[in-house]
Amino acid sequence: MMDKRFQLRWDEEELARAFKVTTADVREYLTDGRRVSFIIERRLKWENPGWKLAPSEGAGYDLLDPDGNMWEVRSITRQGVYFNPSNQVGSGRVFNEDGFTAKLSGIKGFILSDIVEFPVVDVFVVPVENVFRWHRERRLGANAKVSRAKFLDELQKDIRF
Structure with missing residues (x-):
């Protein structure tokens, strides 16, 4: 099993x-969650034997x-992190409780x-289970998004396994 908390490091000069x-x-590109997720997913796969990528995006x-x-896999950006399905994120898209529950019910x-x-x-x-609990306790925003500061200051200390 993957460690519960760890660091990935890169040599940005290289x-x-x-x-x-x-x-x-490099820093501008790799601090954009839409761009860096491809690399992080693959790095996690290669550094954790037995893990596999999804068959498609x-x-x-x-x-x-295993x-x-x-x-x-999600990125915590300056704006925060969201837990709802990606099809509910972006301009003109709205949070849907049923879609959120269905998304979470299908993943570990x-x-x-x-x-x-x-x-x-x-x-x-x-x-x-942590995300379901945080949502029930209204600790996530209305659209299942949380700021980076709130995650780092509060929620990450409350992760239960």
């Missing part, structure tokens, strides 16, 4: 040389653990990566 860009370019999960459990949990301090990325493994 990445900048390989991509032939500046370290500022359209699957309802990102990683499959026991067949499905995990969603979330693997959250705090990308704000890239190239050092703190990773938190959060079983889905």
Whole structure:
């Protein structure tokens, strides 16, 4: 099983040389959750024997653990992290309780990566029961999103396994 909390580290100077860009370019690109998720999912797969990637981007999960459990990989950005289905995130999209419950019912949990301090990325493994509990206790926002500060200051200390 994957550790409950750990760090991923990159050498941003090495990445900048390989991509032939500046370290500022690397940092800008890899602190964007939409862009870095592809890399983080693969890094988690390669560093955790027996884990597999979802068969497609359209699957309802990102990683499959050795026991067949499905995990969603999400980034904690400056704006925070959301736990609702990605089809409920973005301009003109709204939170739907049934869709949220269905999404959570199909996965074992979330693997959250705090990308704000890239190239050092703190990773938190959060079983889905925590998200259901936080939602019941109204500790998540109305759209199942929580700020980075609230997650780091409050929720990450309350993760139960």
